Amino acid sequence: MSARTTLAPDWLEPPADANALPPGVWPTGAARDDEGVVRVGGVSVAELREEFGTPLYVIDEDDVRAHARRTLEAFRTAAGRHGTQVRVYYAGKALLTTEVVRWVAEEGLAVDVCTGGELAVALAAGADPARLGFHGNNKSVAELERAVDIGIGSIVLDSEIELERLAAIVQRTGGTQTVLLRVNSGVHAETHDFLATAHEDQKFGFTLQDAPAIAARVREIEGLTLAGLHCHIGSQIFGTAGFQESAARIVELHAELLAGGDLSVLNLGGGFGIAYTSADAPTPIEDLASGIVEAVARECEVRGIEVPALAFEPGRAIVGQAGVTLYEVGTTKSVDLDDDATRLYVSVDGGMSDNARPALYGAEFSARLVSRSSDAAPTLVRVVGKHCESGDIVVDAEYLPGDIGPGDLLAVPATGAYCFSLASNYNYVPRPPIVALREGTARVIVRGETIDDLLARDAGVGATLFSKETA
Numbered sequence: 001m002s003a004r005t006t007l008a009p010d011w012l013e014p015p016a017d018a019n020a021l022p023p024g025v026w027p028t029g030a031a032r033d034d035e036g037v038v039r040v041g042g043v044s045v046a047e048l049r050e051e052f053g054t055p056l057y058v059i060d061e062d063d064v065r066a067h068a069r070r071t072l073e074a075f076r077t078a079a080g081r082h083g084t085q086v087r088v089y090y091a092g093k094a095l096l097t098t099e100v101v102r103w104v105a106e107e108g109l110a111v112d113v114c115t116g117g118e119l120a121v122a123l124a125a126g127a128d129p130a131r132l133g134f135h136g137n138n139k140s141v142a143e144l145e146r147a148v149d150i151g152i153g154s155i156v157l158d159s160e161i162e163l164e165r166l167a168a169i170v171q172r173t174g175g176t177q178t179v180l181l182r183v184n185s186g187v188h189a190e191t192h193d194f195l196a197t198a199h200e201d202q203k204f205g206f207t208l209q210d211a212p213a214i215a216a217r218v219r220e221i222e223g224l225t226l227a228g229l230h231c232h233i234g235s236q237i238f239g240t241a242g243f244q245e246s247a248a249r250i251v252e253l254h255a256e257l258l259a260g261g262d263l264s265v266l267n268l269g270g271g272f273g274i275a276y277t278s279a280d281a282p283t284p285i286e287d288l289a290s291g292i293v294e295a296v297a298r299e300c301e302v303r304g305i306e307v308p309a310l311a312f313e314p315g316r317a318i319v320g321q322a323g324v325t326l327y328e329v330g331t332t333k334s335v336d337l338d339d340d341a342t343r344l345y346v347s348v349d350g351g352m353s354d355n356a357r358p359a360l361y362g363a364e365f366s367a368r369l370v371s372r373s374s375d376a377a378p379t380l381v382r383v384v385g386k387h388c389e390s391g392d393i394v395v396d397a398e399y400l401p402g403d404i405g406p407g408d409l410l411a412v413p414a415t416g417a418y419c420f421s422l423a424s425n426y427n428y429v430p431r432p433p434i435v436a437l438r439e440g441t442a443r444v445i446v447r448g449e450t451i452d453d454l455l456a457r458d459a460g461v462g463a464t465l466f467s468k469e470t471a
């Protein structure tokens with residue numbers, strides 16, 4: 001077995017053409033021009049580097065809008081088949097800027113937020129408060145007051161303490177508030193598989209056992225309206241089985257709670273998976289939507305209840321594939337390993353500060369040399385960042401042309417979700433701008449940070465340093 005094969009993970013095959021852009025991973029329509037330079041959203045990456053520098057988050061607005069429309073249509077069609085309605089919230093935590101809020105709202109999606117900061121962004125975008133949902137396991141009194149005050153559409157209750165906080169607010173202000181109860185169905189899916197247990201050991205929501213008493217307490221409080229249950233089982237889920245198992249458990253509880261009063265909605269969260277590499281084969285959203293809605297309808301039929309209005313909260317599935325991060329290669333280094341193998345490290349000018357997902361949970365990404373095409377033989381590389389952590393890995397394993405070197409532009413696709421959101425200033429690296437592409441034009445929707453931005457927060461700047469000679 002060759003050294004190259006030994007180092008590659010099982011799922012990664014040497015590509016027939018290391019210049020090809022795997023469909024489903026890249027924004028729709030991304031392609032190389034006659035010079036071999038990749039164009040995304042009709043704009044050349046070389047021009048993007050020239051105008052905005054690197055690292056650079058690039059988001060294809062048309063692609064985000066298309067994913068939003070397709071997702072909404074998929075759930076509407078599925079719900080319509082069972083005589084019910086659906087609302088699709090965009091889960092803002094995936095990528096939240098005022099522009100993104102406007103794009104998804106214009107395509108008919110509501111928006112969910114999970115902190116006062118996210119709420120502020122949605123409001124700054126002009127979102128209709130009645131079409132906002134508010135999550136979070138530790139919302140402060142100030143956050144709850146603000147949400148009630150602006151007339152937020154729904155608050156997803158996560159604990160008894162929060163319920164009492166909200167009760168005190170509506171009683172004090174004479175306000176009213178629609179709420180859902182977040183329930184932990186005991187089904188958890190974080191990867192492509194799911195796990196179903198009686199009790200899930202995590203911080204979100206009420207257990208199935210506790211929910212009836214909490215619902216009864218909500219119904220006692222004047223000013224609060226219990227709209228229904230909410231459940232989110234995890235992220236990057238490829239199949240319907242986990243959702244179906246969860247739906248069975250949640251619909252049983254929904255039916256039980258109907259005995260105590262009306263419930264208008266059942267929110268089954270988000271978590272629909274996308275392709276990060278060519279080895280990923282996510283279920284098309286139409287199949288997921290019909291599989292989940294069918295499961296809910298079946299469970300309702302068994303219990304002789306009406307199918308409630310439904311709600312879903314996709315984040316990654318709306319923005320993930322529309323994003324690409326551009327980096328410039330700074331150095332390459334061939335490192336000899338024990339068993340006569342060598343690994344080519346390719347260092348780029350960003351890293352874990354703009355994409356924490358590989359370091360945070362071992363997420364896999366892919367990469368391509370995008371400033372030129374190359375006939376050089378594909379070589380297994382590890383793309384790493386510029387941070388002082390050996391775990392600062394952007395792409396753990398990828399085949400790139402063996403002549404990749406300093407000055408080349410490298411792009412990592414499928415970075416639209418949870419990359420900007422999770423960005424940090426580790427090692428005082430300024431966070432990159434976000435550039436949106438539409439109909440062949442590029443514009444900054446979030447400006448990049450400068451070193452001055454970072455220094456502006458340091459209260460000691462300008463103070464005098466009295467150094468002491470010690471040697």
Ligand SMILES: Cc1ncc(COP(=O)(O)O)c(C=O)c1O
Pocket residue numbers: 091093094135232234235236269270271272313314315316317417
């Ligand atoms: C409550 C809730 N809803 C929706 C989402 C969105 O998940 P995804 O981006 O995987 O669709 C999340 C993600 O963590 C979540 O916690």
